Structure formats: structure tokens, C-alpha cells
Amino acid sequence: MSQNPDTWLTRFHRLGSPPSFYRLAGILMPFIAIICIALFVAGLYGGLVLAPPDYQQGESYRIIYIHVPSAWMSMFVYAVLAATSAISLIWRMKLAEAVARASAPVGAAYTFLALVTGSLWGKPMWGTWWVWDARLTSELILLFLYLGYMALVAAIDDRRTASRAGAVLAIVGVVNLPIIHFSVEWWNTLHQGPTVTKFDQPSIAISMLIPLLLMAGAFKFHYLYTMLARVRVEILDSERRTAWVNTLVTSKAS
Amino acid sequence: MIEFFQMGGYAIYVWPAYALTALTLAVSVIAPIRRRKRLIRELSAIATQKERSRSE
Structure with a gap:
């Protein structure tokens, strides 16, 4: 590289250029894969083998180790989608557009998993696969937001116009995130309240919490x-x- | 071991949830890897075609 002086700022700018990002991602990905697999092995062993059964729900609660990470990721990825959409609208940054488009199908997959694993957990615990309560309905709307974004972006031929239209939809949909999060507090619902993100003290045993956090990391x-x-x-x-x-x-x- | 797979009688809920999650996560990783390989093949075919038409 002939660019001088090579400060952190120029390095940062170069990272945003497609060839450098392509190369850097290719170098990082094997390490990310190793960390991911290690976290999955540790989390699954801790969650399925080491953690004791729940005193109320027995062994069925073990769905928590995939349900809660899926649900968290469904919201986290949407936040990424909205943030990169805003960046792409304001600064016309191509890389941000690429991250937004790449995130949507993955976020949709997590949302789908959160809904299905929740349903498989709800049947033995609540006696029903589905209820139209606030938490479940707002999560379903999240799935439709992802699918709507993907359909909109796919429907427009010009890449940049498609990204811009999708970005507006993604940003408008952000209003759904606080609704999902606070739904269990704002409305009476069958879904249990927060267990981990309560600030005073999480109401979950440490031997159950550690595998959950490992799975969230995975x-x-x-x-x-x-x-x-x-x-x-x-x-x-x-x-x-x-x-x-x-x-x-x-x-x-x- | 059998006890582990029975999941205290909740096996029909717990294991399908895990199986579907494993499948979905695996597919979401494999799909872009395959798409990249296919794209590189396609682009290199175009490149060699261009090269050939230039030399003719």
C-alpha cells in the first residue's frame, strides 16, 4: 500500500473499501468459526448435561438454551439491520448496505427459530402451541418485517435503489423492538417475564445461567x-x- | 443414557426443537459458502471467455 501516512484513520477508511473488507473477513472467519464451535460444545454440554432440571418445568425448560438465544438474536440482528440501514441512507456507504442485506435472512431465521422453539416449549407448559398475546404477536410481526424487507429488496432490480427502499422499511420497523421487549411488562401475557435481564438480580440459578450465556455467545x-x-x-x-x-x-x- | 434422551418425558418437544435449530443454523452457514463458490466459478468462466475473444 502506498498511502501515507498510515494512521489509524486511513486504516479505518481502507477497511470500509470492499477489497480490504473482503480480504479481512476471509482471514477472520476461520477464527470466528472455531470460537463459535467451542461455545456451542461448552453451552450444549452445560445446558443439556450439567445443568439440573427445573423444579417446576422439569426437563422441558432445556429448550431455553436455544429459544432465548434465538429470540435475543432476532432482536439484535434487527437492530443491526436498522443501524446499517440508517448509515447507508445518510452516508451512502456501500458496505453498510451489504451488511444490511446480508443480515436480513439470518435475522429471519432466528425469529423463525424463536417462534417454533417457543411453540414447542409452550405446548407442554401452557397447554397450547400458540396464543395471540403481546409477546408472541410482536415477535411474529418481527418475522413479517424481515420477510417484507427481503421481498422489497429482491423486487427492485437496481441494487442501490433496492437497498434504499429496504432501509426506509427497516428503520420504520424499529418501533417494534421496544414493543417486543416490554410486551411482557405492558400487557398481561402468558409468556413469562424477563429472567436474565432484570437488573437487580437475575432469577435463574448460576448453573443454568452460564450455559445460557455460552449459547448466546455461540x-x-x-x-x-x-x-x-x-x-x-x-x-x-x-x-x-x-x-x-x-x-x-x-x-x-x- | 436412555434417561438423557427421554428428557423426563419431554423428548418429543425438546429434541425436535434442537434438531430444527441445528438444521436452520447449519443451512444459514452453508448457503453463502456454496453461493460464493458458484459465483467465483461463474465469474472465472466469464473472464476466460473474455480472454479468449480478445486473443482471437
């Missing part, structure tokens, strides 16, 4: 991995006519 690294993989595809596709992609694909093919 899900985070899973998102990081698949998001970066998707951004790399987005970058390759949108930069297909550039010289660096050309050298990359010809060197890979030989």
Missing part, C-alpha cells in the same frame, strides 16, 4: 460468521466488473 459468533460470508458474496457480486475481482477469480480458477 449464536452471536454464528451470526458474525454467516453475515461475513454473505457480505463477501454481496461484495463479489456488486464488484464483479472491477480489476481486483477479476484477478481474484482468475487466480482461484487456475
Whole structure:
């Protein structure tokens, strides 16, 4: 690189350029994968084997180790989608557009998992697969927001126009996040209240809490991995006519 | 061991939840990896085609 002086600021700017981001993501991804797998192994062992059964719910509560991380990620990824959408609208940053587009299907997958695992937990505990209460309904709306974003972006041919239209939808949908979070406090609902995020004292035993946090970490690294993989595809596709992609694909093919 | 898989009688709820989660997470990782490989193949085919038409 001939850019001088090489301060942290120029480095940061270069990171935002597609070829550097593509390369850096490729270097980081194996490490992210290893951390993710280690967290999954530790979390699953702790949650399914070491943690004691719940005194009220017995063994059925073990769905918590996938249900709660999925639900957390469904909201976290939406926050990422909205934030990168705002950045892409304000600064026209291509990389932010790519992250937003890459995040939506992953977020939809977590939302789907939160709904289905919640249903499989609700049946033995509440006696029903589904109720139209505030928590469940607002989470279902989140799934529709993700699907709406994906459909809108896919329907518009021009890449940048599509990203901009999607960004507006994503930002408007942010209003749903506090509704999901506070739904168990604002309305009477079948869904139990917060157990971990209560600030005074989480009402969950430490031997149950540690595997839950490990699983939450595993899900985070899973998102990081698949998001970066998707951004790399987005970058390759949108930069297909550039010289660096050309050298990359010809060197890979030989 | 059998006791572990029975999940205190909740096996029909717990294991499908875990299986579906594993499947969904795996697919969401594999999909972009395959898409990238396919795209690189496609782009390199275009590149060699261009190279050939230039040399002719």
C-alpha cells in the first residue's frame, strides 16, 4: 500500500473499501468459526448435561438454551439491520448496505427459530402451541418485517435503489423492538417475564445461567460468521466488473 | 443414557426443537459458502471467455 501516512484513520477508511473488507473477513472467519464451535460444545454440554432440571418445568425448560438465544438474536440482528440501514441512507456507504442485506435472512431465521422453539416449549407448559398475546404477536410481526424487507429488496432490480427502499422499511420497523421487549411488562401475557435481564438480580440459578450465556455467545459468533460470508458474496457480486475481482477469480480458477 | 434422551418425558418437544435449530443454523452457514463458490466459478468462466475473444 502506498498511502501515507498510515494512521489509524486511513486504516479505518481502507477497511470500509470492499477489497480490504473482503480480504479481512476471509482471514477472520476461520477464527470466528472455531470460537463459535467451542461455545456451542461448552453451552450444549452445560445446558443439556450439567445443568439440573427445573423444579417446576422439569426437563422441558432445556429448550431455553436455544429459544432465548434465538429470540435475543432476532432482536439484535434487527437492530443491526436498522443501524446499517440508517448509515447507508445518510452516508451512502456501500458496505453498510451489504451488511444490511446480508443480515436480513439470518435475522429471519432466528425469529423463525424463536417462534417454533417457543411453540414447542409452550405446548407442554401452557397447554397450547400458540396464543395471540403481546409477546408472541410482536415477535411474529418481527418475522413479517424481515420477510417484507427481503421481498422489497429482491423486487427492485437496481441494487442501490433496492437497498434504499429496504432501509426506509427497516428503520420504520424499529418501533417494534421496544414493543417486543416490554410486551411482557405492558400487557398481561402468558409468556413469562424477563429472567436474565432484570437488573437487580437475575432469577435463574448460576448453573443454568452460564450455559445460557455460552449459547448466546455461540449464536452471536454464528451470526458474525454467516453475515461475513454473505457480505463477501454481496461484495463479489456488486464488484464483479472491477480489476481486483477479476484477478481474484482468475487466480482461484487456475 | 436412555434417561438423557427421554428428557423426563419431554423428548418429543425438546429434541425436535434442537434438531430444527441445528438444521436452520447449519443451512444459514452453508448457503453463502456454496453461493460464493458458484459465483467465483461463474465469474472465472466469464473472464476466460473474455480472454479468449480478445486473443482471437
